[in-house]
Amino acid sequence: MTSFDLSLYLVLDPDLCRTHSMVETTMAAIAGGATIVQLRDKKVGTEGLIRIGRELMDAMAGSGVPLIVNDDIDAAIAIGADGLHVGQDDISAQTARERLGRDKIIGLSIENEEVARKVDPSIVDYVGVGPIFATATKPDHKPAIGFDGLAHLIKIAKRPSVAIGGLKQDHVDRVFAAGANGLAVVSAICGHPDPEAAAHKIATEIMATKSAFAP
Numbered sequence: 001m002t003s004f005d006l007s008l009y010l011v012l013d014p015d016l017c018r019t020h021s022m023v024e025t026t027m028a029a030i031a032g033g034a035t036i037v038q039l040r041d042k043k044v045g046t047e048g049l050i051r052i053g054r055e056l057m058d059a060m061a062g063s064g065v066p067l068i069v070n071d072d073i074d075a076a077i078a079i080g081a082d083g084l085h086v087g088q089d090d091i092s093a094q095t096a097r098e099r100l101g102r103d104k105i106i107g108l109s110i111e112n113e114e115v116a117r118k119v120d121p122s123i124v125d126y127v128g129v130g131p132i133f134a135t136a137t138k139p140d141h142k143p144a145i146g147f148d149g150l151a152h153l154i155k156i157a158k159r160p161s162v163a164i165g166g167l168k169q170d171h172v173d174r175v176f177a178a179g180a181n182g183l184a185v186v187s188a189i190c191g192h193p194d195p196e197a198a199a200h201k202i203a204t205e206i207m208a209t210k211s212a213f214a215p
């Protein structure tokens, strides 16, 4: 499987990428320290995702940063993306694994104890846990779980984990203290006029926090 680092997970949102294109935002974020990128666009359909995804794959080639596609397995396959992220209302992780094979990265959203207990470690490579806070970026988000909820679900799911939902630079220490391997952000990078500087600030905080937690 492609190796992956969840430390700073950029989730793209075309509505927030106003001053920069999705490709420009992604490359700036990678230059700033983003370690993994998700193509999430709910409006363009499979053909649109394939078009943008191919541009992203070309631009990201050689960066060592994996590209994950949100929701759409047909697009992920057509693009040759490194993986797929699915939620509880999407195709199952098992179906995704059957279609994608062992080499691709599969991420699964978990938002409560019940779904955390059902995570199959032989199928799911990482879990996205949230929302930590309410966020305008995803109007249909589930109830916020806070950092205590994050720590609780991580212990149950026992998989590499990334926290998501309303997270900014100031939250880095609490994300890692809760036991997560990283934080996923949309508006903190996509909505910023200088996505490279925004990513760099968060990545610098992550490095400092990780070294403080290191034995």
Ligand SMILES: Cc1ncc(COP(=O)(O)OP(=O)(O)O)c(N)n1
Pocket (backbone or CB within 6 Å): 009, 011, 038, 040, 070, 071, 085, 086, 087, 088, 089, 090, 107, 108, 109, 127, 128, 129, 130, 138, 162, 164, 184
């Ligand atoms: C890293 C990460 N974690 C959680 C999600 C949310 O996925 P989902 O619940 O399927 O919601 P949508 O993103 O599809 O609206 C995510 N995308 N990425």
Ligand SMILES: Cc1nc(C(=O)O)sc1CCOP(=O)(O)O
Pocket (backbone or CB within 6 Å): 011, 109, 128, 129, 130, 131, 132, 135, 136, 137, 138, 141, 142, 164, 165, 166, 167, 184, 185, 186, 187, 188
């Ligand atoms: C895509 C997504 N999924 C969430 C979940 O809780 O599953 S919250 C979210 C949006 C996060 O955006 P921002 O960093 O701008 O708050």
Ligand SMILES: [Mg+2]
Pocket (backbone or CB within 6 Å): 070, 071, 085, 086, 087, 090
């Ligand atoms: Mg989804």
